[in-house]
Amino acid sequence: MLRPLKIPHLSARCGSNFVSRMRYVNRLKVDDEALAAALENGHMLLFHRLSPLLQRTPQGSFRPPTLITTDVQSILEKLGSDRTLMKKSILLGCSEQNQVQFCLDVGELHQAAVEEECGGKFISLKKAFFLLTGPEAPLVAKGRALLRWHQTNSFCSATGEPTQRNPAGSQRVCNSSGIVYYPTMSPVVIVLVSDGKRCLLGRQSSFPQGMYSALAGFCDMGETVEETLSREVAEEVGLEVLNVSYSSSQHWPFPHSSFMMGFHASVSPTYTQVSVDHTELEDARWFSLEEITSALQVKAPLSRGKPAAGFWLPPKHAIANHLITEWTHRQRAQSTI
Ligand SMILES: NC(=O)C1=CN([C@@H]2O[C@H](COP(=O)(O)OP(=O)(O)OC[C@H]3O[C@@H](n4cnc5c(N)ncnc54)[C@H](OP(=O)(O)O)[C@@H]3O)[C@@H](O)[C@H]2O)C=CC1
Numbered sequence: 001m002l003r004p005l006k007i008p009h010l011s012a013r014c015g016s017n018f019v020s021r022m023r024y025v026n027r028l029k030v031d032d033e034a035l036a037a038a039l040e041n042g043h044m045l046l047f048h049r050l051s052p053l054l055q056r057t058p059q060g061s062f063r064p065p066t067l068i069t070t071d072v073q074s075i076l077e078k079l080g081s082d083r084t085l086m087k088k089s090i091l092l093g094c095s096e097q098n099q100v101q102f103c104l105d106v107g108e109l110h111q112a113a114v115e116e117e118c119g120g121k122f123i124s125l126k127k128a129f130f131l132l133t134g135p136e137a138p139l140v141a142k143g144r145a146l147l148r149w150h151q152t153n154s155f156c157s158a159t160g161e162p163t164q165r166n167p168a169g170s171q172r173v174c175n176s177s178g179i180v181y182y183p184t185m186s187p188v189v190i191v192l193v194s195d196g197k198r199c200l201l202g203r204q205s206s207f208p209q210g211m212y213s214a215l216a217g218f219c220d221m222g223e224t225v226e227e228t229l230s231r232e233v234a235e236e237v238g239l240e241v242l243n244v245s246y247s248s249s250q251h252w253p254f255p256h257s258s259f260m261m262g263f264h265a266s267v268s269p270t271y272t273q274v275s276v277d278h279t280e281l282e283d284a285r286w287f288s289l290e291e292i293t294s295a296l297q298v299k300a301p302l303s304r305g306k307p308a309a310g311f312w313l314p315p316k317h318a319i320a321n322h323l324i325t326e327w328t329h330r331q332r333a334q335s336t337i
Pocket residue numbers: 186188190213214215216217218232252254255256258260280314318319320321
């Protein structure tokens with residue numbers, strides 16, 4: 001069981017636990033002493049070569065095991081690692097229960113030995129994302145994205161010299177040029193197109209068999225999100241969108257680290273003929289409310305070679321699923337007016 005961390009001084013003055021936590025985490029990025037104290041009693045998400053450690057719960061779901069950093073330190077020492085590995089921990093945030101969260105990649109240790117000591121299995125993120133059903137999915141995604149960013153940004157792109165990370169892992173600096181690097185995300189627009197009665201979903205050949213999703217595309221340099229949205233729908237399915245409304249956003253760890261901005265859009269019911277660009281999509285089709293309602297109940301087939309009957313949708317914590325669910329609620333609300 002994790003011991004809740006006392007956030008010093010701030011609670012009384014700020015009045016809100018949320019404000020206290022945000023200010024505290026912000027301070028940890030620059031106050032190395034406070035960070036070291038937080039690390040003593042933090043909660044650690046472990047990764048092995050970017051695959052998160054997950055544990056099966058008695059109820060059959062999966063979640064990262066609750067590991068306290070001091071326990072992780074003992075395990076690492078037992079497995080022959082020195083204290084420098086722990087210094088590679090990266091600050092993730094602070095939970096509502098005031099537990100400071102870190103992540104660490106132990107890829108230099110023997111995978112099976114860590115699994116045995118900690119309990120659980122390191123599972124590739126693609127698979128883990130279908131197994132995680134609780135609120136931990138975004139935290140695991142963030143951890144993976146930050147670890148990957150550090151692993152791929154260890155040299156300055158201007159000087160070629162090594163970059164140095166700060167203790168919190170929120171930036172890297174080239175001491176030769178003075179350039180400060182911050183973790184980056186690529187902006188992506190995702191849109192659920194509707195003709196008033198049906199919604200349009202597509203699939204790439206790289207998707208798991210049978211999975212359909214909302215249309216998505218990376219923003220080109222200089223574009224607004226509205227321009228990206230209209231261009232992507234035109235390019236991928238040959239349609240022109242009319243009304244656009246913002247829904248929500250999410251960080252997504254694939255292919256590397258994307259910032260997904262989710263929208264609903266409509267097309268005229270008289271111009272719904274889909275013309276799929278097969279260099280981008282394998283298929284795109286209109287689906288009725290009934291089809292979507294039953295697809296939302298289909299469980300993702302996890303093992304290869306066992307395709308689900310019919311089509312199925314991205315997992316609950318994917319913004320595509322959120323947009324599709326939102327659309328079904330709107331359709332039902334409309335039909336009862
Ligand atoms: N969270 C969710 O619910 C969903 C998330 N997504 C995510 O949205 C992302 C974008 O969707 P997708 O349809 O693939 O995008 P696009 O339609 O833009 O097509 C992908 C292609 O765009 C090019 N591209 C341009 N900029 C980038 C960049 N910054 N990073 C990588 N490729 C780039 C690449 O082409 P080339 O290889 O020719 O250079 C790539 O193959 C995907 O990574 C996917 O994981 C998608 C659906 C649902």
